[in-house]
Amino acid sequence: MVENLESRTDARVALLSLRNIENHVSRSHGYEFEDTILEMDQADLIAPEAIQSQRIVTGIKNRLSYRSQAARYLPTGLKQVELGQDYDLFFYSIAQLRDLNALDAVRSWRERSASAICWIQELWIAHLDQHAALLERLNEFDFVICSFAGTAEALKGRLKVPVHAIPWGLDAVHFCPWPNPPERAIEALGIGVRHPNTHAALIDHADRTGSYYSYETISGRAEMTDYRAHRKNYVGQLQRSRYFFSYIAKIERPEERALQTEFGLRYIEGMAAGAVILGSKIDSDAFRKHLDWEDSVIDVPYDCAEIDKVIESLNAEPERLAAISQRNIVTCIERHDHLDRWRRVLELAGLETTPQMSARQIKLDELEALAQGVSTSIAAS
Structure with missing residues (x-):
C-alpha cells in the first residue's frame, strides 16, 4: 500500500x-x-x-x-x-x-x-x-x-x-518560566537513575525540612500516550524546581560510553527552565564551549550522602541562587533554542532563513528582556 x-x-x-x-x-x-x-x-x-x-x-x-x-x-x-x-x-x-x-x-x-x-x-x-x-x-x-x-x-x-x-537544542520559549514564573515548590527534582546514598539523604532532608523532593518511582520501558502532554508535564516540573540533578551521560552504564565524556540534553533542559543544576561539571571541550558560564553546574558527586548540607549551604545564598537561575535562562535563550540549531541546518543546505524564524527571534528577545529585568523566584523564602 x-x-x-x-x-x-x-x-x-x-x-x-x-x-x-x-x-x-x-x-x-x-x-x-x-x-x-x-x-x-x-x-x-x-x-x-x-x-x-x-x-x-x-x-x-x-x-x-x-x-x-x-x-x-x-x-x-x-x-x-x-x-x-x-x-x-x-x-x-x-x-x-x-x-x-x-x-x-x-x-x-x-x-x-x-x-x-x-x-x-x-x-x-x-x-x-x-x-x-x-x-x-x-x-x-x-x-x-x-x-x-x-x-x-x-x-x-x-x-x-x-x-x-552540534549540541542538543530545545524549545526555549516553552521552557522559559517567563512571563508568568510559577513558585519553585519542588526543592529538588531527579529524573532517571540516582545513587542510593544521595537518594536516601534527599528523602531524609525532605522529611526533616518539610520540603518536596520529586523522583522516579517506576522502572522499565516508559512509553508516552501523548508526547506533547509528556513534554508539557516535564517542563512544568522543571519550572517549579529549585534544584535539578544532571550527570555525565550513562553514569551507571560506563561500558556503553567507555572513555567518552558527553553531556546530555538534561543539562540544557534544567537550565532553560531556570533550575540550579547539581551534578557533573564535565571535563570536555564541548562542555566548556557550550555550557561555560558561571555556576552553570554546581559540581556535586553522584554518591553524595551529604547532599542535604550542599542544599542548605546554597539556600543560605538567595542572591546567588537568583543570579544562577537568571543566567541559566538567559543564556539558553541566547544559545540553545531550536532556532539556532535550525539556522545551522539551513546554512549547511545553503537555504535562506524564513519570516517565521525572524518572528521567533523577536519572541525570544522579549523573553530574554523579561528574564534579565526581573529577579527570578528561585531564591529560598
Missing part, C-alpha cells in the same frame, strides 16, 4: 518523523524539534504508519540491519509514502541508527531532494563497529550532524560525507 503525501504548495523541506511509530519518552525532544521546525519553515511532515499485521517485519529488519546492508531490501513493515514534489531539503533527526530503516518507506526521497541532512541525537563511539552496515547508509546524505562531539570526530574518519558536531 502506497500513500501519496499531501504537500504544501510552498513547501521546501521534507521532514521525516517516527512519531506514529515510536513512543518512548526519550523521543519527545526530537518530536518537539520537528514541531518547532514546522512552525519556523515551509515543511511537509512525513510520518509513516506501521502496518499492524507486519510489526514483526519491522523488528526483523531492524535487527538484521546492524549486520548487513542487504537488510535494506527487506520489507519495512511500514506503509509506503510517495513524495508529491521535489524539495530543497530532506531532513531527518534520528534517535538511533536503526531509525535509518524507515527511509525505505519513503519512495525516491533522495532523488526528490536537492540536499539531505541527517541529525543523530545519540551514538557512542564504542558502538560504531557494531553498526557498520547502518553507518554506510549515512553516506546517502549530504551532511551528517551528531550531538556528541566525540562521535562526530570519529565519524569524520568513517563516512564519505561531512560530519558536524
Whole structure:
C-alpha cells in the first residue's frame, strides 16, 4: 500500500518523523524539534504508519540491519509514502541508527531532494563497529550532524560525507518560566537513575525540612500516550524546581560510553527552565564551549550522602541562587533554542532563513528582556 503525501504548495523541506511509530519518552525532544521546525519553515511532515499485521517485519529488519546492508531490501513493515514534489531539503533527526530503516518507506526521497541532512541525537563511539552496515547508509546524505562531539570526530574518519558536531537544542520559549514564573515548590527534582546514598539523604532532608523532593518511582520501558502532554508535564516540573540533578551521560552504564565524556540534553533542559543544576561539571571541550558560564553546574558527586548540607549551604545564598537561575535562562535563550540549531541546518543546505524564524527571534528577545529585568523566584523564602 502506497500513500501519496499531501504537500504544501510552498513547501521546501521534507521532514521525516517516527512519531506514529515510536513512543518512548526519550523521543519527545526530537518530536518537539520537528514541531518547532514546522512552525519556523515551509515543511511537509512525513510520518509513516506501521502496518499492524507486519510489526514483526519491522523488528526483523531492524535487527538484521546492524549486520548487513542487504537488510535494506527487506520489507519495512511500514506503509509506503510517495513524495508529491521535489524539495530543497530532506531532513531527518534520528534517535538511533536503526531509525535509518524507515527511509525505505519513503519512495525516491533522495532523488526528490536537492540536499539531505541527517541529525543523530545519540551514538557512542564504542558502538560504531557494531553498526557498520547502518553507518554506510549515512553516506546517502549530504551532511551528517551528531550531538556528541566525540562521535562526530570519529565519524569524520568513517563516512564519505561531512560530519558536524552540534549540541542538543530545545524549545526555549516553552521552557522559559517567563512571563508568568510559577513558585519553585519542588526543592529538588531527579529524573532517571540516582545513587542510593544521595537518594536516601534527599528523602531524609525532605522529611526533616518539610520540603518536596520529586523522583522516579517506576522502572522499565516508559512509553508516552501523548508526547506533547509528556513534554508539557516535564517542563512544568522543571519550572517549579529549585534544584535539578544532571550527570555525565550513562553514569551507571560506563561500558556503553567507555572513555567518552558527553553531556546530555538534561543539562540544557534544567537550565532553560531556570533550575540550579547539581551534578557533573564535565571535563570536555564541548562542555566548556557550550555550557561555560558561571555556576552553570554546581559540581556535586553522584554518591553524595551529604547532599542535604550542599542544599542548605546554597539556600543560605538567595542572591546567588537568583543570579544562577537568571543566567541559566538567559543564556539558553541566547544559545540553545531550536532556532539556532535550525539556522545551522539551513546554512549547511545553503537555504535562506524564513519570516517565521525572524518572528521567533523577536519572541525570544522579549523573553530574554523579561528574564534579565526581573529577579527570578528561585531564591529560598
